[in-house]
Amino acid sequence: MSTAPRQRRKEARPQELLAAALSLFVEKGFAATRAEEVAALAGVSKGTLYLYYPSKDDLFKAVVRENLSSRIAEAAVLAAQHQGTVADLLCHVMGEWWRQVGLGTAGGISKIMMAEARNFPELARFYVDEVVQPTHRLLGSLIERGIQSGEFRPVPVADTVHVLVGPMLHMILYQHSFGACKLHGPTIDPPAVLAVQMDLILRGLLSTPPKASDQ
The missing domain is CATH 1.10.357.10 (Tetracycline Repressor, domain 2)
Incomplete structure (x- = not known):
């Protein structure tokens, strides 16, 4: 039972990252958006972002x-x-x-x-x-x-x-x-x-x- 919230959080991370990336890409443009900004907006570390999307190009394609x-x-x-x-x-x-x-x-x-x-x-x-x-x-x-x-x-x-x-x-x-x-x-x-x-x-x-x- 104690692992359920963490499991739900893990499953939610890709969607949270994509939502954060979409918001920043549209606001600032692709070139001006930094990976650490996306991670911060999604409430995760930069390392977590790269775990799901190894590059900013990969993140944009997923968006x-x-x-x-x-x-x-x-x-x-x-x-x-x-x-x-x-x-x-x-x-x-x-x-x-x-x-x-x-x-x-x-x-x-x-x-x-x-x-x-x-x-x-x-x-x-x-x-x-x-x-x-x-x-x-x-x-x-x-x-x-x-x-x-x-x-x-x-x-x-x-x-x-x-x-x-x-x-x-x-x-x-x-x-x-x-x-x-x-x-x-x-x-x-x-x-x-x-x-x-x-x-x-x-x-x-x-x-x-x-x-x-x-x-």
Whole structure:
């Protein structure tokens, strides 16, 4: 019985370390974050941190897998099981991505990579393999699915995926840059912007334009 609390603490350490690392990476950037800061925020020694993650690169990769890769995989499973229209599925996937990633700290990972990829090409390659390509494959598969079913008109799939991703990325970058500074300027209401984006996208994709009563 006396070892149970220590066992629970040991099992919790990886999650605590990843949460601390995510917070500091987003706040300070990858290059400026030090391992001892992550360990201190998580309430463990630097040696304990290295026991789980031998290098800062390993720690960052684990943060990406925990907060982004896993959610992309979950969305792919959901898409494979979906029985309704592709339009509804596409709206759901985009909405959930914003709810789970864009609204939280995890969205800041995208800003880190946009800002620091040039200085850390190995991590950039990892991010492309783990996040960018799987996201594009998932969204591309939905567009292709809609085209094959006749729900969507034929469109260039890869280009359409960029049109889907672009506004989402813009909102995330704004939120973690100008938005974090609390500057007075153009305001962004992400749910409203996402709703307009999907309305415009679907009106361009659907084989049969929505009736006036649906507008």
